[in-house]
Amino acid sequence: MTPFLIIIVIALFAITIWQLSKIYELSKDTGSIDSTQVANDKDNQTQGKLMLAFGIAFYIFMLYCFWVFSDRALPAASSEHGIEYDSLLLISLAVIMFVQIITQGLLHYFSYQYRGKKGQKALFFADNDKLEFIWTIIPVIVLAGLIIYGLFTWSSIMNIDEDGDAIVIELYAKQFGWEARYAGDDNTLGKANVRFIEGVNSVGVDQSDPYAQDDVITSELHLPVDRPVIFKFRSQDVLHSAYFPHFRAQMNVVPGMITQFSFTPTVTSEEIRETEYMRDKIEKIKQIRLDRSTAGEEDMADYEQFEYYLLCNKICGVAHYNMQMKIVVETEDEYNSWIAEQQRFGELMQDAPEMQDPEAVEAESGNEMAQAQN
Amino acid sequence: MSAVGHTPIDHAHDDHGHHHKETFITKYIFSTDHKMIAKQYLITGLLMGIIGIMMSVLFRMQLAWPGESFWIFEALLGKWAPGGVMSQEIYLALVTIHGTIMVFFVLTAGLSGTFSNLLIPLQIGARDMASGFLNMISYHLFALSSVIMVSSLFVEAGPASAGWTIYPPLSALPQAIGGSGMGMTLWLVSMAIFIASSLMGSLNYIVTTINLRTAGMSMTRLPLTIWAFFVTAIIGVVSFPVLLSAALMLIMDRSFGTSFFLSDIYLKGEVLANQGGSPVLFEHLFWFLGHPEVYIVILPAMGIVSEILATNSRKPIFGYRAMVASILAIAFLSTIVWGHHMFVSGMNPFLGSVFTFTTLLIAIPSAVKAFNWITTLWKGNLQMNPAMLFSIAFVSTFITGGLTGIILGDSTLDINVHDTYFVVAHFHLVMGISALYGLLAGVYHWFPKMFGRMMNKNLGYIHFWVTSIGAYGIFFPMHFIGMAGLPRRYYTNTSFPYFDDLMDLNVFMTVFAIITAAIQLVFLYNFFASIFYGKKATQNPWNSNTLEWTTPVEHIHGNWPGAIPHVYRWSYDYSKTNENGEYVIPGQDFVPQHIPLQKGEEELNH
Numbered sequence: 001m002t003p004f005l006i007i008i009v010i011a012l013f014a015i016t017i018w019q020l021s022k023i024y025e026l027s028k029d030t031g032s033i034d035s036t037q038v039a040n041d042k043d044n045q046t047q048g049k050l051m052l053a054f055g056i057a058f059y060i061f062m063l064y065c066f067w068v069f070s071d072r073a074l075p076a077a078s079s080e081h082g083i084e085y086d087s088l089l090l091i092s093l094a095v096i097m098f099v100q101i102i103t104q105g106l107l108h109y110f111s112y113q114y115r116g117k118k119g120q121k122a123l124f125f126a127d128n129d130k131l132e133f134i135w136t137i138i139p140v141i142v143l144a145g146l147i148i149y150g151l152f153t154w155s156s157i158m159n160i161d162e163d164g165d166a167i168v169i170e171l172y173a174k175q176f177g178w179e180a181r182y183a184g185d186d187n188t189l190g191k192a193n194v195r196f197i198e199g200v201n202s203v204g205v206d207q208s209d210p211y212a213q214d215d216v217i218t219s220e221l222h223l224p225v226d227r228p229v230i231f232k233f234r235s236q237d238v239l240h241s242a243y244f245p246h247f248r249a250q251m252n253v254v255p256g257m258i259t260q261f262s263f264t265p266t267v268t269s270e271e272i273r274e275t276e277y278m279r280d281k282i283e284k285i286k287q288i289r290l291d292r293s294t295a296g297e298e299d300m301a302d303y304e305q306f307e308y309y310l311l312c313n314k315i316c317g318v319a320h321y322n323m324q325m326k327i328v329v330e331t332e333d334e335y336n337s338w339i340a341e342q343q344r345f346g347e348l349m350q351d352a353p354e355m356q357d358p359e360a361v362e363a364e365s366g367n368e369m370a371q372a373q374n
Numbered sequence: 375m376s377a378v379g380h381t382p383i384d385h386a387h388d389d390h391g392h393h394h395k396e397t398f399i400t401k402y403i404f405s406t407d408h409k410m411i412a413k414q415y416l417i418t419g420l421l422m423g424i425i426g427i428m429m430s431v432l433f434r435m436q437l438a439w440p441g442e443s444f445w446i447f448e449a450l451l452g453k454w455a456p457g458g459v460m461s462q463e464i465y466l467a468l469v470t471i472h473g474t475i476m477v478f479f480v481l482t483a484g485l486s487g488t489f490s491n492l493l494i495p496l497q498i499g500a501r502d503m504a505s506g507f508l509n510m511i512s513y514h515l516f517a518l519s520s521v522i523m524v525s526s527l528f529v530e531a532g533p534a535s536a537g538w539t540i541y542p543p544l545s546a547l548p549q550a551i552g553g554s555g556m557g558m559t560l561w562l563v564s565m566a567i568f569i570a571s572s573l574m575g576s577l578n579y580i581v582t583t584i585n586l587r588t589a590g591m592s593m594t595r596l597p598l599t600i601w602a603f604f605v606t607a608i609i610g611v612v613s614f615p616v617l618l619s620a621a622l623m624l625i626m627d628r629s630f631g632t633s634f635f636l637s638d639i640y641l642k643g644e645v646l647a648n649q650g651g652s653p654v655l656f657e658h659l660f661w662f663l664g665h666p667e668v669y670i671v672i673l674p675a676m677g678i679v680s681e682i683l684a685t686n687s688r689k690p691i692f693g694y695r696a697m698v699a700s701i702l703a704i705a706f707l708s709t710i711v712w713g714h715h716m717f718v719s720g721m722n723p724f725l726g727s728v729f730t731f732t733t734l735l736i737a738i739p740s741a742v743k744a745f746n747w748i749t750t751l752w753k754g755n756l757q758m759n760p761a762m763l764f765s766i767a768f769v770s771t772f773i774t775g776g777l778t779g780i781i782l783g784d785s786t787l788d789i790n791v792h793d794t795y796f797v798v799a800h801f802h803l804v805m806g807i808s809a810l811y812g813l814l815a816g817v818y819h820w821f822p823k824m825f826g827r828m829m830n831k832n833l834g835y836i837h838f839w840v841t842s843i844g845a846y847g848i849f850f851p852m853h854f855i856g857m858a859g860l861p862r863r864y865y866t867n868t869s870f871p872y873f874d875d876l877m878d879l880n881v882f883m884t885v886f887a888i889i890t891a892a893i894q895l896v897f898l899y900n901f902f903a904s905i906f907y908g909k910k911a912t913q914n915p916w917n918s919n920t921l922e923w924t925t926p927v928e929h930i931h932g933n934w935p936g937a938i939p940h941v942y943r944w945s946y947d948y949s950k951t952n953e954n955g956e957y958v959i960p961g962q963d964f965v966p967q968h969i970p971l972q973k974g975e976e977e978l979n980h
Contacts, residue, residue, distance in 0.1 A: 008885070012885060012889065016840060016889060016893075036828065036909065036912070036915065037828035037829065037830060037831045037908075037909050037915075038757075038759060038828075038831070038915050038916065039757050039758045039759045039762075039831060043758055043759075043831065043835075044756065044757060044758045046758075047758035047763060047835065048756065048758060050839065051758075051763075051766065054839075054842065054843075057843075058770075058846065061846065061850065062850070065850060065851055065853075065854060069851060069854035069879065070854065070857075072854055072855065072857070072858040072875060072876060072879070073854065073857040073858055074790075074857065074858060074859050085786060085787070085789070085790065088784070088786055088787060089781070089787055092780055092781050092784065092787060093781070095780070096777040096778065096780060096781070099773075099777060100773065100774060100777055103744060103745075103748065103773050104770060104773065104774070106748050107748050107751070107766065107769055107770055107773075108766075108770075110748065110751040110752055110754075111751060111756060111766050114687075114751060114752065114753060114754045114755065114756050115756050115758060116688070116754075116755045116756050116757045116758065117755070120755045121755065121949060121951075121963070122687060122688040122689045122753065122754045122755040122948065122949040122963070123689065123752075123753035123754070123949070124689065124690060124948070124949050124950045124951060125689065125690070125692060125749075125752070125753065126690040126691075126692065126693075126694065126946065126978065127692070127693060127694070127695075128692075128693075131749070132693050132696050132742065132745075132746070135741065135742060135745040136738060136741075136742055139737060139738050139741040139742075140738055143734045143735075143737055143738065143780075146734065146780065146784065147730060147731055147734050147784075150730060150784040150785065150786045150787065151727050151730060151731075151785075151786075153786040154723065154726060154727060154730065154784075154785045154786045155723070155727065157786065157789070158723035158726070159723075174640075175550065175641075193638060194638050194639065194640035194645055195638075195640075195645050197640050197645070204640070233720075236638075236639070236640045236641075237543065237547075237550060237639055237640060237641045238542075238543045238544040238547070238550050238639075239541050239543070239544065239653055241718065241792075241793060243793075243859075243861060245790060245859030246859075248789060248790045249789065249790075250718045250789050250790060250792055250793075251718050251720065252718055252719045252720050254652075254653055254654060254719070254720050255543055255636075255637060255638055255639050255653065256636070256637025256638040256639075256649075256650075256651065256652060256653070257637070257652065257654070257720060259720035281875065284875055285871055285872070285874045285875050288874050288875060288877070289871065289874060301871075303871035303874075306872075309870070309872065311859075311861055312861075313792070313793045313794070313861040314541070314793060315466065315536060315537045315541075315544065315863045316544060316550075317544065317550055317551045318462040318463055318466065318551060318865075319462065320466075320863060320864065320865070321462075321863075321864035321865040321866055321867070321869060322869040322870075324870060
């Protein structure tokens with residue numbers, strides 16, 4: 001595969017050079033005096049036409065990209081606010097493409113239409129207040145609309161309702177992995193700080209905090225469908241970013257600070273696998289992997305089924321590209337039975353051999369305990 | 375002051391040796407002449423550009439063919455590519471140093487440094503910069519910082535690799551990533567020196583523009599290039615010191631145990647003593663420079679493009695006052711939008727709303743500029759010189775890249791495209807490629823002024839078309855992998871199957887990147903060969919109005935052999951006609967700035 005691609009690159013490049021040398025020859029052979037290296041009428045003709053050709057080719061290329069590549073874009077959002085996100089994105093894209101088509105068209109058309117000719121007189125046109133007013137006011141109106149729409153959506157996304165029936169989950173980031181801590185039956189997270197990290201207590205939960213006893217620490221994220229989740233993010237080392245592409249959610253994870261984001265998943269993992277989009281996509285990826293395996297270059301594991309995932313999206317070290325976590329969205333019942341099976345933090349610590357005296361940990365961390373929140 | 379210190383008549387000979395003993399060292403290295411300093415900036419910038427672009431080719435190859443072995447990796451990366459396979463460490467180092475070099479060393483120093491130095495004195499009618507000595511120091515500090523930055527590539531634990539934004543704690547802790555040891559120290563030292571260089575340059579540009587304009591050159595008669603350089607210098611003076619303070623605090627966190635940016639950190643089985651700092655503070659400080667920085671990069675390119683478009687359209691720039699006003703508006707707004715890089719940083723969501731508002735406001739002056747450029751072409755008599763082609767392409771990439779800013783500047787939409795390849799595509803088109811086009815346009819246009827010779831136009835056309843197609847070939851499809859949710863700065867996206875269907879796109883982009891990078895060799899050949907063997911230039915090859923074309927082709931100290939010309943008009947009297955439809959100067963479609971008003975000519979107030 002690779003040698004093949006390299007050959008393509010080289011061949012394309014060779015063709016380019018060959019074509020260019022032809023252009024070079026052609027443009028050289030203009031018959032005019034090539035003494036000044038300033039564009040003459042012949043150059044203006046050629047380059048003006050090329051500009052028009054480029055403009056048309058660019059239109060085709062854009063269409064091609066949208067036609068062929070847009071199936072790579074993310075599927076419809078799997079969260080409540082994501083629907084609004086998607087429609088705002090669609091509107092913005094429409095506005096952008098509209099302006100793009102018009103301005104690029106004018107730019108390349110004018111470049112062709114008004115290409116220089118000997119004796120052609122340019123129009124001395126220095127100012128026109130009316131025109132300038134028009135193209136100041138139009139962006140103002142369009143942008144005002146987008147800003148207002150965007151800000152309403154933004155404040156509804158960022159406005160977190162802590163009192164409802166939302167589940168509170170802490171997402172804990174470190175080089176290079178994620179852990180989730182569920183708040184448990186009391187829906188309140190126990191206090192935590194990196195200074196409590198010791199043995200199996202890998203996310204640094206305060207053992208003396210009664211709220212902490214029923215916390216559940218897992219390496220997979222399970223979420224019940226249609227129920228709001230409040231994520232509290234904590235990092236133990238460097239900046240990370242919790243990126244849930246399918247849920248249109250992202251928040252940086254900052255050491256020394258707790259950040260938060262809330263969303264309501266609306267599509268279970270089962271459901272999204274059944275969508276046409278996802279079936280096609282998985283089929284395609286399976287085929288790609290099969291092709292590569294049969295090409296004998298690498299043995300690629302089979303891609304069994306789609307899972308939601310959480311990615312790290314802030315450069316965090318050498319294995320940044322491989323810092324991910326599986327997310328399972330399931331029905332309330334499935335979720336309840338899953339969470340019931342998980343070990344509580346209190347049990348975890350009792351099982352752990354040789355627990356350190358909590359007093360000692362507290363003394364060590366001293367005044368900085370005030371920093372430990374939740 | 376060198377600006378007034380010479381009797382210019384003495385230097386009107388071709389032979390420079392008579393009055394000053396000019397040795398190689400005083401002429402080419404420790405020169406205080408702004409034209410020589412401009413060339414020094416340009417050539418240093420081009421050399422850094424070669425390094426920066428080479429790096430991008432290397433990591434694009436890794437992205438297209440992850441984990442493949444290439445002899446070129448082994449040859450260039452040595453121990454960082456065991457068996458010819460690029461290591462994860464060096465991948466991050468390459469993207470970091472590529473960003474740093476391109477943004478600061480090529481597009482700030484190479485672009486603004488070159489053309490501000492060359493054009494400010496020449497276009498305002500001054501003998502030299504306000505302080506030639508400060509100008510010389512400014513270049514030499516830049517050269518020193520370049521050397522330090524390049525030398526950081528060779529340290530044992532690798533160069534800085536925390537991304538060009540060097541967010542702590544990653545950049546502060548060598549335990550977190552190898553590049554944050556000696557490599558990061560050198561990065562910070564280099565940048566501190568760079569900032570000093572930039573400030574000296576900027577202060578010089580500001581003072582020169584304010585004080586040394588020739589008689590009649592009012593601010594409203596300045597060419598748009600000068601307006602752009604002047605305002606760029608002001609933004610630089612306002613924002614670069616903030617980066618210096620951030621760098622100093624980071625140095626203290628790294629070396630002296632302070633906790634400005636560090637708190638509650640557990641690394642390698644150890645809790646660090648740092649307490650109470652905030653990485654978000656660093657982000658604020660960084661982007662307080664970082665955002666104006668992109669305008670420091672793009673404004674000079676805008677000025678250059680405005681000038682070249684008007685000259686080659688044989689038409690006045692459309693809406694001169696609006697162009698100046700939009701430069702000022704962009705400059706002002708640029709200092710209050712930095713938070714749009716931090717919508718999901720954990721800062722208060724209310725701030726997100728404010729920054730969305732200010733950010734989208736910036737689209738208005740940008741739109742005005744784009745429309746005015748397009749209107750400048752309308753009913754022109756376009757002379758398709760290579761500089762003109764690059765200027766047209768600048769408008770094209772600036773629009774394409776700028777429009778996606780409407781998505782990224784919207785705090786809501788930013789949530790899901792933040793730090794994905796969508797951002798990479800956006801800023802490469804709007805400030806990377808566009809500013810490079812501005813730089814290239816400027817080189818093609820003012821090469822005759824710099825070196826007294828012409829560049830080969832046919833090679834220029836080849837260079838232009840391949841670059842123009844290639845740039846879109848790389849960066850337009852990149853939006854789509856961003857929309858697919860692929861994060862940037864990933865060593866490879868094959869460690870899980872979900873992104874496997876993006877591989878063909880990655881190969882597509884890399885092929886274009888290799889071709890586009892390779893064609894720059896044509897430019898380099900054209901550039902260096904033309905310095906020595908190019909066709910001799912005439913005094914005013916593009917029939918331009920600005921004052922630099924009234925100086926002799928041969929460079930002399932003090933620029934004009936006789937008295938400095940007076941200015942009687944703005945610089946855009948192209949194709950101006952009298953009532954009877956005849957050109958103001960019969961048979962000539964341009965009226966240079968130093969020509970007094972002709973009989974019967976109507977003066978327009980712009």
